[in-house]
Amino acid sequence: METLVYLDHAATSWPKPPEVAAAMMEALEHSGANAGRGNHSLAIGTGRVLVRARCELAELFGISNAQDIAFTHNTTMGLNMAIKGTLRAGDHVISTMTEHNSVRRPLEYLRRTMGIKIDYLQVDEEGQISLTALKQLFRPSTKMVICNHSSNLLGSILPVSEIGMIAKAHNAVYLVDAAQSAGVLDINVREMNIDLLAFPGHKGLLGPQGTGGIYISPELELEPLMHGGTGSQSESSEQPDVRPDRYEAGTQNAVGIAGLLAGVRKIKSIGIAKIHHDEWLLTQQLMEGLSGISGLRMLGPKPGAPRSGIVSFTVEGQESAAIAHRLDREYNIAVRAGMHCTPLAHKAAATLESGAVRVSVGVSSTEHDIKRMLDAMEELYGGACSSR
Ligand SMILES: Cc1ncc(COP(=O)(O)O)c(C=O)c1O
Secondary structure, three states: OOOOEEOEOOOOOOOOOHHHHHHHHHHHHHOOOOOOOOOOHHHHHHHHHHHHHHHHHHHHOOOOOHHHEEEEOOHHHHHHHHHHHHOOOOOEEEEEOOOOHHHHHHHHHHHHHHOOEEEEEOOOOOOOOOHHHHHHOOOOOEEEEEEEOEOOOOOOEOOHHHHHHHHHHOOOEEEEEOOOOOOOOOOOOOOOOOOEEEEEOOOOOOOOOOOEEEEEOOOOOOOOOOOOOOOOOOOOOOOOOOOOHHHOOOOOOHHHHHHHHHHHHHHHHHOHHHHHHHHHHHHHHHHHHHOOOOOEEEOOOOOOOOOOOEEEEEEOOOOHHHHHHHHHHHHOEEOEEEOOOOHHHHHHOOOOOOOEEEEEOOOOOOHHHHHHHHHHHHHHHOOOOOOO
16 A cells, blocks of 8 residues: 555644654653643743743734733634633624534524524635625624634635724624634734634644644633633632633643644744645645546635635535545545535535535645545546446
8 A cells, every 4th residue: 555645634734743743752751840830940941832832823923922822722622712701692793604613613502502693604605705795794782703714614715804804893803713724824913903813733833633722812801711720829719810821721731832832833934925835736736637527526716716725525426425435445545524514614515415525735745645636536536427
């Protein structure tokens, strides 16, 4: 069997750069104490790693004060912190049809339990929204606007800056889900008017699973999702009001964050613009090859248009899970298939019934990987569309 081709970077990036593994090993072996919980040198050393990681992330996202970043275990946790920490009974929220379940489920939970009102902005078949339609959805009770930067099904990129200006003009809190863009697309919270940014450490930032973070604008006060020990203001029964402690109850994933720090440094050494361009070129190579297969329908933006490193497709007469299974078992190619935790985006793309095969590239992907994928698809489905 040929070597593994990993094309599931939208789920989590893999393999992680050797620097990430080395930083985690170093943390495990030499600075494995608990930051903020002791005055001994080892604990202080761990604390320094956390500070450095916060500062590197702040620089990456145009955040003035690194203390406005709280570490989380993943994007989902940051999104829950932002949504549940902001919305109250009677509030209205505007979101989009391309949101992941980690936005939609907390929103629907608050609709059931608190009676918040939600509008999901329509997207066209390429995953784009109308800014005019967005403006029409605002009500006096609109508290929040929530959107992803890039759809995890369609690969479309939303105009986060323009949406930010509109949200600001309506005094709404603006939350961006950067699960598919952190480390891949430029993000500047100041320039984009972003109040809350939830991001994963384990995807484009090349850190390990169990890492992520949230930026909370200094002008906002979120109700904490978690309460507990922080190593600060221990005499008080209240959650501390200082940042980041207010939003970081319990022991931090210091080993993971050491890996995340190395991942962010790696990203910066390559450059976001280069990463995005290289990934875009690979998606174009992939789309051109896939377009030759009859019965295959690609979702999201058309060839040549901006997109992130995601290309999803269906093949007429074929189960998406069966396609992924054959790619895996017969060709050692890892892609994701089925439903992608975003039912409204599937609805917009008319793939609610069929699901879709999602191919996603990352920093380590190569033209050879795409060629292997295309050769496999050609062998499997290159003939008549529904005859096999
Ligand atoms: C757009 C989007 N939002 C949120 C998430 C959840 O991310 P995490 O697994 O880091 O919680 C994902 C995961 O793939 C995603 O693609």
